[in-house]
Amino acid sequence: MTDFAAIILAAGKGTRMKSDLHKVLHPIAGRAMLHHLMASIDTLGPKRKVVVVGAGRDQLEAALGDDAETRVQEPQLGTGHAVQQAEEPLGDFTGDVLVLYGDVPFVRGETMRAMLDRLHAEDAPKVVVLGFEPEDALAYGRVIADEHGRISKMVEFKDASEEERACSLCNSGLMAARAQDMFALLRRVGNDNAQGEYYLPDIVNIAISDGDTCAAVTASDPGEVAGINSRAELARAEAQWQDLKREEAMANGATLRAPETVFFSYDTQIGRDVTIDPNVVFGPGVRVADGAHIKAFSHLEGATVGEGAQVGPYARLRPGAVLEKDAFVGNFVEMKKSTLGEGAKASHLTYLGDTEVGAGANIGAGTITCNYDGYFKYKTTIGERAFIGSNSALVAPVTIGADAIVAAGSTVTRDVAPGELRMERAEQSIKPGWADRFHDTMKKKKRGETK
Structure with missing residues (x-):
């Protein structure tokens, strides 16, 4: 030419x-x-x-x-x-x-x-x-x-x-x-x-x-x-582009369970045998490898999803999120600039920011990596096969060693050695009968029997 x-x-x-x-x-x-x-x-x-x-x-x-x-x-x-x-x-x-x-x-x-x-x-x-x-x-x-x-x-x-x-x-x-x-x-x-x-x-x-x-x-x-001169024409152009991208994804071997509810970005890359459930949105910079499953109501942007990995439902992957082979993030999990190693799991109600999670690790419900002090971001490293109990807060910078266990409800501010159990909880105080006396007093107050 x-x-x-x-x-x-x-x-x-x-x-x-x-x-x-x-x-x-x-x-x-x-x-x-x-x-x-x-x-x-x-x-x-x-x-x-x-x-x-x-x-x-x-x-x-x-x-x-x-x-x-x-x-x-x-x-x-x-x-x-x-x-x-x-x-x-x-x-x-x-x-x-x-x-x-x-x-x-x-x-x-x-x-x-x-x-x-x-x-x-x-x-x-x-x-x-x-x-x-x-x-x-x-x-x-x-x-x-x-x-x-x-x-x-x-x-x-x-x-x-x-x-x-x-x-x-x-x-x-x-x-x-x-x-x-x-x-x-x-x-x-x-x-x-x-x-x-x-x-x-x-x-x-x-x-x-x-x-x-x-x-x-x-x-x-x-x-x-087609020229675009108004918001309505812009919307029609978006719909036209999305229809073509959906057809392309399915022609290349992906399953879209409700194609009209899936929205791609201009650079979304989808592998073969990927399953995408209804109401999934892809922002710019997403790559999904063969055999992955993106479940309903998930939002991905700037993320890489490995072979056989699962996302969602109701998950959010922000820029820098990486799921390696067979990793899993479940409902109401958010990841940002974090890697979930091969076979690792964060099943629900978790925030992973600036975090490296080793292969086979398990992140319990309600876990938060506290990566920001108001001025700077810090990294959390979680070793292979580590187990993080539910409702734990990992205050970065901190390292959890391979095979370590963090007990549920812990706030971890210091490194945990490989194979170690770390339990950071306030001592429980027991007061027998206190709750019964409290309820009796409040009921009488409500009836006006006491001032």
Whole structure:
């Protein structure tokens, strides 16, 4: 494939979002819609990336970092004018140019490649347009093309004849052209229209009037070119993405007991023979190995779940949580920056923070690793096969040796040696008959018999 540059248009104000966050930075599956698009572009190895910005410029530049150049469109005089802003930074670039939109995040790398390949077909089109065929063409502009995709006319719906409106191929707005052709054609685009703007699609009709060929490539799925302009459309895009990810997970050998209730992140990795129960949410950075079981109402983020491990129900794994092979965390267990060794268990009502738990250890109900003193975090180390009794507090930094036992109800502030029993409890005080006398007194007081 020849060298190409991507121009991403993201200068719109996004007023329908009613948000202080720039429209293209709103997340889908935990990733900004702009970054979804950029990731697809990167699969093709672009030589240059230029993002045309306007309102919210500072937010976009911060989000992009060194990943792309930015150019400001001010004032905003239409899509053709926006693309022109990239001419100066591209300088003497002589490759192809692909024009994309920051609020159209789901365009696949394969589709972009098809557009660029079509640009170098035997008939050498000056411009390639990405078309799509929606179930209802509504008021989209039409692409009038023959069976080989050669375009005879681009027409807006309001200007189309009845015959042209019957055409099902619609204009997505995405285009490809050689850099010199793109900018030469744009210089000939006028703004003699009601809005006084310069429209990118006009370059197609100009090229055709010159006797040059222009061609269309059709997106395999209309959802690939869906634009996002409102919160409702954002929600539909999230649902579209989740449906695809669920299908992918099941096709790769995972069982989703209630697929519509499972929510993945953009980077979730699920192995084979994984079972995921209803109402499970995956935040960014989760890897689940073969044969694991994620039970209902669990939330995982930045966590690694080993082969055959079990999570939940009602468990929370925060960033840095690692379950090794056959480890188990049960209901109302929370882990943060902690490792549960092979076959180790924390079955219920436990918090493990900054903790290393050895293989085969058992963490009793109500155990807390006290890892924070209000200023710094400290580590707890629990050895292999250690047994931590229920309702224990392990005050870090502290080490519990292999095969040690911490008795239920203990508050441990010093290291426990391997094989040692540690019991840290206040001495029980016994007062026979005290409770009976207390109840008698309180009942009489309630009846008003005593003051």
